[in-house]
Amino acid sequence: MTEALAWATQRIDAASDSPRQDAEILLAHQLGLSRGQLFTRLRETLRLSDAEAFEELVARRVNQQPVAYLTGEKGFWTLTLKVSPAVLVPRPETELLVEWGLEILGEQKSRIADLGTGSGAIALALASERPEAEVIATDASPAALAVARANAADLGLERVQFRQGHWSEPLQGEVFDLIVSNPPYIRAGDEHLPALRHEPLSALTDGADGLQCLREIVATAPALLRPGGWLLLEHGYDQGEAVRGLLRQAGMADIATRRDLGGQERATGARQP
Template sequence: MQSAYTVESALKAAIVKLQEGDNTSPSIDAAVLLCHALDKPRSYLLTWPEKHLTSEQESEFNALLKRRLTGEPVAYIIGEREFWSLPLKVSPSTLIPRPDTERLVEVALDKTYGKQGAILDLGTGTGAIALALASEMPNRQVTGIDLRPEAQQLATENAQRLNITNATFLHGSWFEPLSSEEAVKFSLIVSNPPYIEKNDPHLSQGDVRFEPITALVAEEKGLADIRYISENARGFLENEGWLAFEHGYDQGLAVREIMQALGYLDVVTEKDYGGNDRVTLGRYCS
Protein backbone atom coordinates (compact mmCIF):
# COMPACT_ATOMS: atom_id res chain seq x y z
CA MET A 1 0.00 0.00 0.00
CA GLN A 2 1.22 3.50 -0.85
CA SER A 3 2.02 6.00 1.90
CA ALA A 4 0.89 9.62 1.78
CA TYR A 5 4.54 10.60 2.25
CA THR A 6 6.90 11.21 -0.61
CA VAL A 7 10.66 10.92 -0.15
CA GLU A 8 10.89 14.71 0.10
CA SER A 9 8.00 15.21 2.54
CA ALA A 10 9.11 12.31 4.77
CA LEU A 11 12.61 13.75 4.93
CA LYS A 12 11.39 17.27 5.77
CA ALA A 13 9.02 16.02 8.47
CA ALA A 14 11.79 13.96 10.06
CA ILE A 15 14.20 16.90 10.09
CA VAL A 16 11.62 19.02 11.93
CA LYS A 17 11.10 16.32 14.56
CA LEU A 18 14.82 15.89 15.10
CA GLN A 19 15.32 19.65 15.39
CA GLU A 20 12.63 19.80 18.06
CA GLY A 21 14.53 17.08 19.91
CA ASP A 22 17.72 19.18 20.01
CA ASN A 23 19.50 16.89 17.57
CA THR A 24 22.85 18.33 16.47
CA SER A 25 22.76 16.89 12.92
CA PRO A 26 19.07 16.56 11.97
CA SER A 27 19.48 16.69 8.18
CA ILE A 28 22.24 14.07 8.09
CA ASP A 29 20.52 11.77 10.57
CA ALA A 30 17.17 11.97 8.79
CA ALA A 31 18.78 11.22 5.41
CA VAL A 32 20.78 8.25 6.73
CA LEU A 33 17.74 6.73 8.44
CA LEU A 34 15.50 7.23 5.40
CA CYS A 35 18.08 5.63 3.11
CA HIS A 36 18.23 2.69 5.50
CA ALA A 37 14.44 2.31 5.55
CA LEU A 38 14.29 2.50 1.75
CA ASP A 39 17.42 0.37 1.27
CA LYS A 40 18.65 2.97 -1.20
CA PRO A 41 21.83 5.08 -1.59
CA ARG A 42 21.90 8.77 -0.64
CA SER A 43 21.63 9.78 -4.30
CA TYR A 44 18.12 8.26 -4.42
CA LEU A 45 16.79 11.02 -2.15
CA LEU A 46 17.89 13.66 -4.65
CA THR A 47 16.89 11.74 -7.77
CA TRP A 48 13.39 10.63 -6.69
CA PRO A 49 12.07 13.27 -4.22
CA GLU A 50 8.48 12.85 -5.51
CA LYS A 51 8.49 9.04 -5.11
CA HIS A 52 5.93 7.82 -2.56
CA LEU A 53 7.00 5.54 0.26
CA THR A 54 5.12 2.30 0.77
CA SER A 55 3.24 1.87 4.04
CA GLU A 56 5.89 -0.63 5.13
CA GLN A 57 8.69 1.83 4.39
CA GLU A 58 6.91 4.59 6.28
CA SER A 59 6.42 2.31 9.27
CA GLU A 60 10.07 1.26 9.21
CA PHE A 61 11.26 4.88 8.92
CA ASN A 62 9.06 6.00 11.81
CA ALA A 63 10.43 3.20 13.98
CA LEU A 64 14.01 4.20 13.20
CA LEU A 65 13.20 7.86 13.82
CA LYS A 66 11.64 7.06 17.18
CA ARG A 67 14.83 5.34 18.30
CA ARG A 68 16.93 8.33 17.24
CA LEU A 69 14.63 10.70 19.12
CA THR A 70 15.44 8.80 22.33
CA GLY A 71 19.11 9.60 21.70
CA GLU A 72 20.21 6.21 20.39
CA PRO A 73 23.21 6.65 18.05
CA VAL A 74 22.49 6.37 14.33
CA ALA A 75 25.37 3.90 13.96
CA TYR A 76 23.71 1.49 16.39
CA ILE A 77 20.29 1.96 14.76
CA ILE A 78 21.50 1.05 11.27
CA GLY A 79 24.27 -1.26 12.50
CA GLU A 80 27.04 0.32 10.44
CA ARG A 81 29.60 3.14 10.47
CA GLU A 82 32.22 4.14 7.92
CA PHE A 83 35.82 4.44 9.11
CA TRP A 84 38.81 5.06 6.84
CA SER A 85 36.39 4.52 3.91
CA LEU A 86 35.65 1.03 5.26
CA PRO A 87 31.97 0.21 5.99
CA LEU A 88 32.08 -1.44 9.41
CA LYS A 89 29.34 -3.28 11.24
CA VAL A 90 28.86 -1.90 14.76
CA SER A 91 26.89 -3.00 17.80
CA PRO A 92 26.23 -1.73 21.35
CA SER A 93 29.05 -4.03 22.53
CA THR A 94 31.62 -1.75 20.87
CA LEU A 95 32.49 1.93 20.68
CA ILE A 96 31.35 3.74 17.55
CA PRO A 97 34.40 4.51 15.36
CA ARG A 98 34.97 8.27 15.21
CA PRO A 99 36.77 10.54 12.73
CA ASP A 100 39.31 11.65 15.36
CA THR A 101 40.51 8.06 15.67
CA GLU A 102 41.60 8.21 12.03
CA ARG A 103 44.41 10.46 13.27
CA LEU A 104 45.86 7.45 15.12
CA VAL A 105 45.85 5.53 11.83
CA GLU A 106 47.46 8.45 9.98
CA VAL A 107 50.21 8.86 12.57
CA ALA A 108 50.90 5.13 12.65
CA LEU A 109 51.15 5.00 8.86
CA ASP A 110 53.41 8.05 8.82
CA LYS A 111 55.90 6.33 11.14
CA THR A 112 55.76 2.77 9.86
CA TYR A 113 54.40 2.66 6.28
CA GLY A 114 56.72 0.70 4.02
CA LYS A 115 58.40 -1.07 6.95
CA GLN A 116 58.15 -4.70 8.01
CA GLY A 117 56.95 -6.39 11.18
CA ALA A 118 53.69 -7.37 12.82
CA ILE A 119 51.17 -4.88 14.23
CA LEU A 120 49.06 -5.13 17.39
CA ASP A 121 45.84 -3.22 18.13
CA LEU A 122 44.77 -3.36 21.79
CA GLY A 123 41.08 -2.83 22.62
CA THR A 124 40.18 -3.31 18.97
CA GLY A 125 36.37 -3.01 19.27
CA THR A 126 34.90 -3.17 15.75
CA GLY A 127 38.41 -3.72 14.42
CA ALA A 128 38.40 -0.24 12.90
CA ILE A 129 42.05 0.68 13.56
CA ALA A 130 43.38 -2.81 12.87
CA LEU A 131 41.45 -3.14 9.61
CA ALA A 132 42.42 0.34 8.42
CA LEU A 133 46.11 -0.48 8.97
CA ALA A 134 45.73 -3.95 7.45
CA SER A 135 44.07 -2.50 4.36
CA GLU A 136 46.89 0.01 3.87
CA MET A 137 49.71 -2.47 4.58
CA PRO A 138 48.54 -5.84 3.19
CA ASN A 139 52.04 -7.32 3.49
CA ARG A 140 51.99 -7.02 7.30
CA GLN A 141 50.09 -9.18 9.77
CA VAL A 142 47.78 -7.29 12.13
CA THR A 143 46.41 -8.72 15.39
CA GLY A 144 43.55 -7.12 17.30
CA ILE A 145 42.63 -7.98 20.88
CA ASP A 146 39.49 -7.12 22.83
CA LEU A 147 38.23 -8.03 26.30
CA ARG A 148 34.67 -8.61 25.07
CA PRO A 149 34.05 -11.78 23.05
CA GLU A 150 31.21 -10.02 21.16
CA ALA A 151 33.70 -7.38 19.98
CA GLN A 152 36.21 -10.01 18.87
CA GLN A 153 33.49 -11.77 16.90
CA LEU A 154 32.30 -8.51 15.33
CA ALA A 155 35.82 -7.50 14.30
CA THR A 156 36.35 -10.93 12.74
CA GLU A 157 33.09 -10.55 10.83
CA ASN A 158 34.13 -7.11 9.59
CA ALA A 159 37.42 -8.52 8.31
CA GLN A 160 35.58 -11.27 6.46
CA ARG A 161 33.02 -8.87 4.95
CA LEU A 162 35.81 -6.60 3.72
CA ASN A 163 37.93 -9.52 2.51
CA ILE A 164 40.89 -8.35 4.60
CA THR A 165 42.92 -11.51 5.14
CA ASN A 166 45.95 -10.17 7.04
CA ALA A 167 44.05 -9.30 10.24
CA THR A 168 43.32 -11.73 13.08
CA PHE A 169 41.31 -11.00 16.22
CA LEU A 170 41.72 -12.53 19.68
CA HIS A 171 39.69 -12.38 22.89
CA GLY A 172 41.31 -11.42 26.17
CA SER A 173 42.65 -8.68 28.41
CA TRP A 174 45.33 -6.57 26.76
CA PHE A 175 48.44 -8.74 26.17
CA GLU A 176 47.03 -11.82 27.91
CA PRO A 177 46.13 -13.81 24.73
CA LEU A 178 49.75 -13.48 23.58
CA SER A 179 51.40 -14.82 26.75
CA SER A 180 51.21 -18.45 25.65
CA GLU A 181 52.92 -17.75 22.35
CA GLU A 182 56.69 -17.77 22.26
CA ALA A 183 58.69 -14.64 21.42
CA VAL A 184 55.80 -12.59 20.03
CA LYS A 185 57.14 -9.21 18.95
CA PHE A 186 55.55 -6.29 17.13
CA SER A 187 57.06 -3.38 15.25
CA LEU A 188 53.97 -1.28 16.01
CA ILE A 189 51.45 -1.38 18.86
CA VAL A 190 48.44 0.94 18.71
CA SER A 191 45.56 1.44 21.13
CA ASN A 192 42.47 3.55 21.68
CA PRO A 193 42.02 2.45 25.31
CA PRO A 194 39.54 3.69 27.93
CA TYR A 195 40.77 7.15 28.95
CA ILE A 196 37.80 9.03 30.42
CA GLU A 197 37.48 9.77 34.14
CA LYS A 198 34.53 8.02 35.77
CA ASN A 199 32.99 11.34 36.89
CA ASP A 200 33.39 13.08 33.52
CA PRO A 201 30.10 14.89 32.68
CA HIS A 202 30.40 13.91 29.00
CA LEU A 203 29.48 10.34 29.96
CA SER A 204 25.88 11.45 30.41
CA GLN A 205 25.66 13.31 27.10
CA GLY A 206 25.03 12.38 23.47
CA ASP A 207 25.94 9.05 21.89
CA VAL A 208 28.35 8.16 24.71
CA ARG A 209 25.36 7.35 26.96
CA PHE A 210 24.70 4.26 24.85
CA GLU A 211 28.28 3.00 24.49
CA PRO A 212 29.89 0.33 26.74
CA ILE A 213 31.21 2.04 29.87
CA THR A 214 34.11 -0.41 30.18
CA ALA A 215 35.46 0.83 26.83
CA LEU A 216 35.34 4.45 27.99
CA VAL A 217 36.33 4.79 31.65
CA ALA A 218 39.69 4.21 33.34
CA GLU A 219 41.03 4.80 36.85
CA GLU A 220 43.82 7.26 37.75
CA LYS A 221 42.12 10.19 36.02
CA GLY A 222 41.66 8.08 32.90
CA LEU A 223 45.34 7.09 32.66
CA ALA A 224 45.40 3.62 34.28
CA ASP A 225 45.13 1.58 31.09
CA ILE A 226 47.53 3.82 29.19
CA ARG A 227 50.07 3.33 31.98
CA TYR A 228 49.54 -0.45 32.04
CA ILE A 229 49.91 -0.79 28.27
CA SER A 230 53.00 1.44 28.22
CA GLU A 231 54.68 -0.67 30.92
CA ASN A 232 53.90 -4.03 29.36
CA ALA A 233 54.31 -3.11 25.69
CA ARG A 234 58.08 -2.99 26.23
CA GLY A 235 58.13 -6.79 26.38
CA PHE A 236 56.24 -7.12 23.10
CA LEU A 237 57.90 -4.47 20.96
CA GLU A 238 60.70 -5.18 18.55
CA ASN A 239 63.81 -3.05 18.99
CA GLU A 240 62.96 0.45 17.69
CA GLY A 241 59.26 -0.47 17.70
CA TRP A 242 56.58 2.20 18.09
CA LEU A 243 53.76 2.49 20.63
CA ALA A 244 50.92 4.92 19.79
CA PHE A 245 47.82 5.91 21.78
CA GLU A 246 44.66 7.86 21.20
CA HIS A 247 43.80 9.80 24.37
CA GLY A 248 41.79 12.71 25.75
CA TYR A 249 42.30 16.27 24.53
CA ASP A 250 43.85 17.28 27.89
CA GLN A 251 46.04 14.21 28.47
CA GLY A 252 48.92 14.80 26.06
CA LEU A 253 51.41 15.97 28.68
CA ALA A 254 50.50 13.21 31.14
CA VAL A 255 50.83 10.48 28.50
CA ARG A 256 54.19 11.86 27.35
CA GLU A 257 55.44 11.84 30.94
CA ILE A 258 54.32 8.23 31.44
CA MET A 259 56.05 7.03 28.28
CA GLN A 260 59.23 9.03 28.84
CA ALA A 261 59.54 7.73 32.41
CA LEU A 262 59.35 4.17 31.05
CA GLY A 263 62.21 4.75 28.62
CA TYR A 264 60.40 5.53 25.36
CA LEU A 265 62.27 7.82 23.00
CA ASP A 266 61.14 10.48 20.52
CA VAL A 267 57.85 10.81 22.40
CA VAL A 268 55.57 13.32 20.70
CA THR A 269 51.90 14.32 20.77
CA GLU A 270 49.96 14.93 17.55
CA LYS A 271 46.77 16.99 17.30
CA ASP A 272 43.39 15.95 15.90
CA TYR A 273 41.40 17.76 13.21
CA GLY A 274 40.05 20.18 15.81
CA GLY A 275 43.51 21.22 16.97
CA ASN A 276 43.39 19.22 20.23
CA ASP A 277 46.04 16.86 21.56
CA ARG A 278 44.84 13.40 20.48
CA VAL A 279 47.65 10.92 19.69
CA THR A 280 50.89 10.34 21.57
CA LEU A 281 53.57 7.93 20.40
CA GLY A 282 57.08 6.90 21.20
CA ARG A 283 59.83 4.49 20.13
CA TYR A 284 61.28 1.80 22.40
CA CYS A 285 64.83 0.47 22.19
CA SER A 286 65.18 -2.93 23.85
Protein backbone atom coordinates in the same frame (compact mmCIF):
# COMPACT_ATOMS: atom_id res chain seq x y z
CA MET B 1 9.89 12.36 1.15
CA THR B 2 10.88 16.01 1.46
CA GLU B 3 8.29 16.52 4.17
CA ALA B 4 9.40 13.38 6.00
CA LEU B 5 13.01 14.56 6.03
CA ALA B 6 12.02 18.02 7.27
CA TRP B 7 9.95 16.47 10.06
CA ALA B 8 12.73 14.08 11.03
CA THR B 9 15.38 16.80 11.02
CA GLN B 10 13.30 18.88 13.41
CA ARG B 11 12.71 15.91 15.69
CA ILE B 12 16.36 14.86 15.80
CA ASP B 13 17.74 18.38 16.26
CA ALA B 14 17.96 18.27 20.05
CA ALA B 15 19.73 14.88 20.04
CA SER B 16 22.33 15.43 17.34
CA ASP B 17 24.85 17.92 15.97
CA SER B 18 23.94 16.78 12.44
CA PRO B 19 20.16 16.25 12.40
CA ARG B 20 19.65 16.61 8.65
CA GLN B 21 22.46 14.20 7.85
CA ASP B 22 21.12 11.70 10.38
CA ALA B 23 17.63 11.95 8.89
CA GLU B 24 18.95 11.37 5.37
CA ILE B 25 21.05 8.36 6.41
CA LEU B 26 18.14 6.78 8.28
CA LEU B 27 15.64 7.30 5.47
CA ALA B 28 18.09 6.01 2.86
CA HIS B 29 18.74 2.98 5.07
CA GLN B 30 15.03 2.27 5.44
CA LEU B 31 14.53 2.44 1.68
CA GLY B 32 17.66 0.46 0.83
CA LEU B 33 19.15 3.40 -1.04
CA SER B 34 22.39 5.36 -0.95
CA ARG B 35 22.09 9.01 0.08
CA GLY B 36 22.81 9.96 -3.52
CA GLN B 37 19.94 7.79 -4.75
CA LEU B 38 17.68 9.25 -2.07
CA PHE B 39 18.22 12.78 -3.38
CA THR B 40 16.93 11.75 -6.82
CA ARG B 41 13.67 10.46 -5.33
CA LEU B 42 12.74 13.18 -2.85
CA ARG B 43 9.52 14.04 -4.70
CA GLU B 44 8.18 10.52 -4.30
CA THR B 45 5.68 9.63 -1.59
CA LEU B 46 6.67 7.25 1.18
CA ARG B 47 4.73 4.02 1.48
CA LEU B 48 2.92 3.73 4.81
CA SER B 49 5.07 0.81 5.95
CA ASP B 50 8.28 2.73 5.22
CA ALA B 51 6.93 5.85 6.90
CA GLU B 52 6.09 3.92 10.07
CA ALA B 53 9.49 2.20 10.15
CA PHE B 54 11.23 5.52 9.53
CA GLU B 55 9.31 7.10 12.41
CA GLU B 56 10.56 4.30 14.67
CA LEU B 57 14.17 4.88 13.58
CA VAL B 58 13.79 8.61 14.24
CA ALA B 59 12.34 7.94 17.69
CA ARG B 60 15.32 5.77 18.54
CA ARG B 61 17.70 8.47 17.29
CA VAL B 62 15.88 11.06 19.42
CA ASN B 63 16.63 8.71 22.33
CA GLN B 64 20.31 9.19 21.38
CA GLN B 65 20.90 5.76 19.93
CA PRO B 66 23.84 6.14 17.50
CA VAL B 67 22.98 6.21 13.82
CA ALA B 68 25.52 3.45 13.27
CA TYR B 69 23.61 1.10 15.59
CA LEU B 70 20.37 1.89 13.78
CA THR B 71 21.84 1.11 10.35
CA GLY B 72 24.25 -1.58 11.56
CA GLU B 73 27.28 -0.09 9.87
CA LYS B 74 29.80 2.75 10.00
CA GLY B 75 32.38 4.09 7.59
CA PHE B 76 35.97 4.21 8.87
CA TRP B 77 39.05 5.03 6.82
CA THR B 78 38.18 3.49 3.42
CA LEU B 79 36.16 0.65 4.96
CA THR B 80 32.52 0.03 5.82
CA LEU B 81 32.32 -1.83 9.13
CA LYS B 82 29.54 -3.72 10.82
CA VAL B 83 28.81 -2.33 14.28
CA SER B 84 26.53 -3.33 17.12
CA PRO B 85 26.01 -2.30 20.76
CA ALA B 86 28.81 -4.78 21.58
CA VAL B 87 31.40 -2.34 20.20
CA LEU B 88 32.19 1.34 20.29
CA VAL B 89 31.14 3.24 17.17
CA PRO B 90 34.38 4.09 15.28
CA ARG B 91 35.11 7.83 15.30
CA PRO B 92 36.82 9.91 12.61
CA GLU B 93 39.36 11.05 15.23
CA THR B 94 40.67 7.50 15.49
CA GLU B 95 41.74 7.60 11.84
CA LEU B 96 44.62 9.74 13.12
CA LEU B 97 46.18 6.57 14.57
CA VAL B 98 45.88 4.82 11.20
CA GLU B 99 47.44 7.73 9.31
CA TRP B 100 50.30 8.04 11.79
CA GLY B 101 50.88 4.30 11.89
CA LEU B 102 51.14 4.10 8.10
CA GLU B 103 53.71 6.88 8.10
CA ILE B 104 55.83 5.02 10.64
CA LEU B 105 55.62 1.67 8.89
CA GLY B 106 56.38 2.83 5.39
CA GLU B 107 56.25 -0.09 2.98
CA GLN B 108 58.39 -2.47 5.02
CA LYS B 109 57.05 -5.83 6.16
CA SER B 110 56.04 -5.43 9.78
CA ARG B 111 54.18 -6.84 12.77
CA ILE B 112 51.35 -4.75 14.18
CA ALA B 113 49.26 -5.15 17.34
CA ASP B 114 45.95 -3.40 18.03
CA LEU B 115 45.02 -3.55 21.71
CA GLY B 116 41.29 -3.41 22.51
CA THR B 117 40.24 -3.67 18.88
CA GLY B 118 36.45 -3.46 19.30
CA SER B 119 34.96 -3.57 15.79
CA GLY B 120 38.45 -4.16 14.39
CA ALA B 121 38.54 -0.68 12.87
CA ILE B 122 42.21 0.21 13.40
CA ALA B 123 43.60 -3.28 12.75
CA LEU B 124 41.56 -3.75 9.59
CA ALA B 125 42.36 -0.29 8.24
CA LEU B 126 46.09 -0.88 8.72
CA ALA B 127 45.85 -4.38 7.22
CA SER B 128 43.99 -3.04 4.19
CA GLU B 129 46.81 -0.59 3.49
CA ARG B 130 49.71 -2.94 4.27
CA PRO B 131 48.99 -6.37 2.73
CA GLU B 132 52.38 -7.73 3.77
CA ALA B 133 51.98 -6.81 7.45
CA GLU B 134 51.16 -9.36 10.13
CA VAL B 135 48.34 -7.82 12.17
CA ILE B 136 47.14 -9.16 15.52
CA ALA B 137 44.23 -7.60 17.42
CA THR B 138 43.15 -8.28 21.00
CA ASP B 139 39.99 -7.63 22.98
CA ALA B 140 38.67 -8.90 26.29
CA SER B 141 35.11 -9.09 24.95
CA PRO B 142 34.05 -12.21 23.00
CA ALA B 143 31.08 -10.26 21.59
CA ALA B 144 33.38 -7.52 20.28
CA LEU B 145 35.71 -10.08 18.72
CA ALA B 146 32.74 -11.68 16.95
CA VAL B 147 31.97 -8.33 15.32
CA ALA B 148 35.63 -7.79 14.41
CA ARG B 149 35.95 -11.24 12.87
CA ALA B 150 32.78 -10.70 10.83
CA ASN B 151 34.20 -7.44 9.54
CA ALA B 152 37.47 -9.12 8.61
CA ALA B 153 35.58 -11.80 6.68
CA ASP B 154 33.40 -9.25 4.87
CA LEU B 155 36.47 -7.25 3.84
CA GLY B 156 38.55 -10.24 2.76
CA LEU B 157 41.04 -9.58 5.57
CA GLU B 158 40.86 -12.95 7.29
CA ARG B 159 44.66 -12.89 7.67
CA VAL B 160 44.20 -10.50 10.62
CA GLN B 161 44.45 -12.54 13.81
CA PHE B 162 42.06 -11.90 16.70
CA ARG B 163 42.88 -13.02 20.23
CA GLN B 164 40.77 -12.75 23.36
CA GLY B 165 42.43 -11.23 26.38
CA HIS B 166 43.14 -8.11 28.37
CA TRP B 167 45.21 -5.60 26.38
CA SER B 168 48.63 -7.19 25.69
CA GLU B 169 48.15 -10.37 27.74
CA PRO B 170 47.60 -12.60 24.66
CA LEU B 171 50.83 -11.28 23.11
CA GLN B 172 53.39 -12.13 25.77
CA GLY B 173 56.76 -13.16 24.37
CA GLU B 174 56.12 -11.60 20.96
CA VAL B 175 57.74 -8.54 19.38
CA PHE B 176 56.09 -5.85 17.23
CA ASP B 177 57.08 -2.92 15.05
CA LEU B 178 53.93 -0.99 15.95
CA ILE B 179 51.41 -1.16 18.78
CA VAL B 180 48.26 0.96 18.54
CA SER B 181 45.37 1.38 20.94
CA ASN B 182 42.24 3.45 21.45
CA PRO B 183 41.48 2.49 25.07
CA PRO B 184 38.72 3.78 27.36
CA TYR B 185 39.86 7.24 28.46
CA ILE B 186 36.76 9.14 29.61
CA ARG B 187 36.88 9.75 33.37
CA ALA B 188 34.06 8.53 35.59
CA GLY B 189 31.38 11.16 36.03
CA ASP B 190 32.30 13.02 32.83
CA GLU B 191 29.40 15.13 31.60
CA HIS B 192 29.56 13.51 28.15
CA LEU B 193 28.94 9.94 29.35
CA PRO B 194 25.11 10.16 29.60
CA ALA B 195 24.86 11.00 25.90
CA LEU B 196 26.92 7.87 25.13
CA ARG B 197 24.80 5.54 27.26
CA HIS B 198 23.92 3.22 24.37
CA GLU B 199 27.57 2.34 23.71
CA PRO B 200 29.45 -0.20 25.86
CA LEU B 201 30.51 1.59 29.04
CA SER B 202 33.66 -0.52 29.38
CA ALA B 203 34.89 0.80 26.01
CA LEU B 204 34.38 4.42 27.08
CA THR B 205 35.56 4.78 30.66
CA ASP B 206 37.87 3.03 33.10
CA GLY B 207 35.55 4.02 35.93
CA ALA B 208 38.30 6.17 37.44
CA ASP B 209 40.37 9.11 36.19
CA GLY B 210 40.39 8.07 32.53
CA LEU B 211 44.10 7.20 32.60
CA GLN B 212 44.04 3.71 34.13
CA CYS B 213 44.02 1.80 30.84
CA LEU B 214 46.58 4.16 29.32
CA ARG B 215 48.86 3.57 32.31
CA GLU B 216 48.57 -0.19 31.95
CA ILE B 217 49.27 -0.17 28.22
CA VAL B 218 52.28 2.13 28.57
CA ALA B 219 53.65 -0.06 31.36
CA THR B 220 53.42 -3.29 29.36
CA ALA B 221 53.80 -2.34 25.69
CA PRO B 222 57.51 -1.40 25.62
CA ALA B 223 58.50 -5.00 26.40
CA LEU B 224 56.65 -6.05 23.23
CA LEU B 225 58.31 -3.51 20.94
CA ARG B 226 61.46 -4.15 18.99
CA PRO B 227 64.12 -1.40 19.26
CA GLY B 228 62.81 1.43 17.12
CA GLY B 229 59.22 0.18 17.37
CA TRP B 230 56.42 2.62 18.10
CA LEU B 231 53.48 2.83 20.49
CA LEU B 232 50.58 5.07 19.40
CA LEU B 233 47.70 5.91 21.75
CA GLU B 234 44.46 7.79 21.37
CA HIS B 235 43.46 9.80 24.44
CA GLY B 236 41.19 12.58 25.66
CA TYR B 237 41.62 16.17 24.51
CA ASP B 238 43.01 17.16 27.91
CA GLN B 239 45.23 14.11 28.53
CA GLY B 240 48.14 14.79 26.19
CA GLU B 241 50.46 16.08 28.88
CA ALA B 242 49.67 13.17 31.19
CA VAL B 243 50.27 10.57 28.47
CA ARG B 244 53.56 12.21 27.48
CA GLY B 245 54.56 11.95 31.12
CA LEU B 246 53.71 8.25 31.22
CA LEU B 247 55.82 7.61 28.13
CA ARG B 248 58.75 9.53 29.58
CA GLN B 249 58.54 7.47 32.78
CA ALA B 250 58.60 4.31 30.64
CA GLY B 251 61.88 5.45 29.08
CA MET B 252 60.54 5.91 25.58
CA ALA B 253 61.98 8.29 23.01
CA ASP B 254 60.78 10.73 20.35
CA ILE B 255 57.55 11.42 22.24
CA ALA B 256 55.10 13.40 20.12
CA THR B 257 51.44 14.39 20.14
CA ARG B 258 49.16 15.00 17.18
CA ARG B 259 45.96 17.01 17.04
CA ASP B 260 42.63 16.04 15.51
CA LEU B 261 40.74 18.09 12.94
CA GLY B 262 39.20 20.10 15.76
CA GLY B 263 42.66 21.18 16.92
CA GLN B 264 42.53 19.07 20.10
CA GLU B 265 45.42 16.89 21.27
CA ARG B 266 44.15 13.44 20.40
CA ALA B 267 46.99 10.95 19.87
CA THR B 268 50.41 10.58 21.46
CA GLY B 269 53.16 8.21 20.42
CA ALA B 270 56.73 7.30 21.25
CA ARG B 271 59.56 5.07 20.01
CA GLN B 272 61.23 2.26 21.87
CA PRO B 273 64.95 3.19 22.07
